[in-house]
Amino acid sequence: MFRTILFKIILLIWFILWIPLLILGLISARLERTFILADAWGVLLLARVIGGIKYKINYPPITENGIPFQHNINTRLDGRTIIAAKHMSVMEVAILVTHVPNSFFIIKRELLWIPIYGWAFARIGLIGVNRKRGATNMKDLANQVTKKIMDGMTLIIFPEGTRVLPNQKVPLKRGLLFLAEHLKLPIMPVGTDTGLYWPKHGKIKPGTTNLYFEPELPSSATLEEIREAINRHSC
Secondary structure (H helix, E strand, C coil): CHHHHHHHHHHHHHHHHCHHHHHHHCCCHHHHHHHHHHHHHHHHHHHHHCCCEEEEEECCCCEECCEECCCCCCCCCCCCCEEEECCCCHHHHHHHHHHCCCEEEEEEHHHHHCCCHHHHHHHCCCEEECHHHHHHHHHHHHHHHHHHHHCCCEEEECCCCCCCCCCCCCCCCCHHHHHHHHHCCCEEEEEECHHHCCCCCCCCCCEEEEEEECCCECCCCCHHHHHHHHCCCCC
């Protein structure tokens, strides 16, 4: 428990120390993104040094028994895809934002109301969604996402809609399917077991957490196929 308390105190101090720079970064989206990335790298460093939590990223194989996979008609050659990730802790957020270049997230709009950090999130292009607006909101959301995709950015979305506990399975939000169909983009599921080491509540546990990038699914994939993929290696 001592390690957990120490880690949370130092992490809070770390976030506070970044506030002046995040305010400065509001003058430029590029500068703000630089600060946010440095902030996230610091979180991963603190998790390793104080919390004893390392991480490993696992990518899908590009060959089978030494033979390159045949190109799939559903795989885009321009590299564009929607990353649909399991959400268990702050850990996978920090890993994704630091390892997926020029990425942006769809988040609850309430997070953009947080002083300083919420403003910084908005400045670097995170999109807040009002879940109560239904279909009207989805059309507006799709238009915003389309503009960012056309600018070369990569969408990361947490289709479960919230952080989940180990062994907890929740229904996925249908908004992911709407966006995939609207954008005609494949879906890359990402599983994780970060909840075992940095849980939503309770003590942190030293160890090596994993992120699993699964093979792409077509934009026509079902929620069950996506759910199965992001939970394939998860706890």
